[in-house]
Structure formats: C-alpha cells, structure tokens
Amino acid sequence: MSALPITIDAAPLPRAFYARSTLDVARDLVGQVLVCGERQGRIVETEAYIGQADRACHAFHGRTKRTEILFGPAGHAYIYLIYGMYHCLNVVTEAEGTPGAVLIRAAEPLGRGPGVLCRELGLSRAQNGLDLTTASELRILASRCSAGEVQASPRIGVDYAGEWAAEPWRFTIPDNRWVSGPRSTPRRRA
C-alpha cells in the first residue's frame, strides 16, 4: 500500500472534471480525497453507471422524480436509499441532459462498501443534490498522491443487468484493504 506523502488541493475539483465521460470520471476519481465535514479519505473504489442504455443505471427507466438529478448538471451528489437500510453516494457526470453517475464505493479509512461509507460520513437523502464543487460540507479534492495503477473489474451487485453486468466499469486501487468485494489478488487455495 502506498505510504507516499499526499498533496491535496485546497479547492474542490471543478465542475469541468465531472462534466466528462462517466468512465473517465470514475477512473480519475480513484486516488482523490473525499471530504465530509471533519472526515476525509482517499477514494479507493468507484463504479460507473452510464446513461439510459445501461440496464444497471437508475436512469435506465428514464427520467423520473428520483433520477431527475442524474440528468442535471455534473458535480452534484446523488444519494439514494438502497435495500431500505443503506445509502449510496454518487457523483453526477456528463453534460446536462445526459444521465450518468459514479458510485463512490469506498475510501480509506471509510470503507468498506458504499453503505458503510455513507453511514460513517453521516450521509443520507438529506444531502441529496449537494453541489460537490462548492459545498463546504461535502466536496472532493484533487490529490497528487501516487495511486499506482487503477484496476478495472465488473461492477458489484448488478447481476440482474444481463450483458451490462459484465462490463468492467468498477475501478479500484489493487490490493487496498478498504476495497470491498473481490480482491484483485484473491487468496489462492493450496
């Protein structure tokens, strides 16, 4: 694991960072620093949910009251309740009018898993829609910490999405202890 010193920008990542291809944003968010109040952590695991064609994306069923924010301007938080118990934090991507978001699954030391991350940050739907490029409560700072290679793998928990479940749209820092789900180097059996 990297013990390199982390240099963190004071200003939040600009909207232009988020108003790009969702895959690019998901990959580039790994290694950046998520700040929520007094807590902060380096993002080590993300997933891309891309547009209305992606069956695993909430925008797959079109523009509804819940998914409205996915169609809005990039750089805003999309926080929803999952399984009636946990919340998941996403960042809206793409140009306004084009739906897309990056699920922030884990950050160190805020892991593991998207539900635990929101619980530890005290995030709920009350914070849904926050502007991450300006809000002081919740923001993401650029970090020049060397994260090493970012590894791509299939998204977790979307087996229902058919062919879309196989797309390697999950991005992780390999071998990081805070990453949830399958490890990049699974324990081998003797």
Add this chain to the structure above:
DNA sequence: GAAACGATTACT
C-alpha cells in the same frame, strides 16, 4: 391500490 425488487450488510 398492491406487490415486487433492489448499485448492501451483518449474522447463522
């Protein structure tokens, strides 16, 4: 209106 279904987690 009723019912099924999760972008999860913790426990048996």
Add this chain to the structure above:
DNA sequence: GTAATCGTTTCA
C-alpha cells in the same frame, strides 16, 4: 445462505 427494511417502480 438469508434476514432486515422501505422507497421506487410496475402491474392490475
């Protein structure tokens, strides 16, 4: 393997 738990979506 499965329970917990509720908003969103779908179907009648």
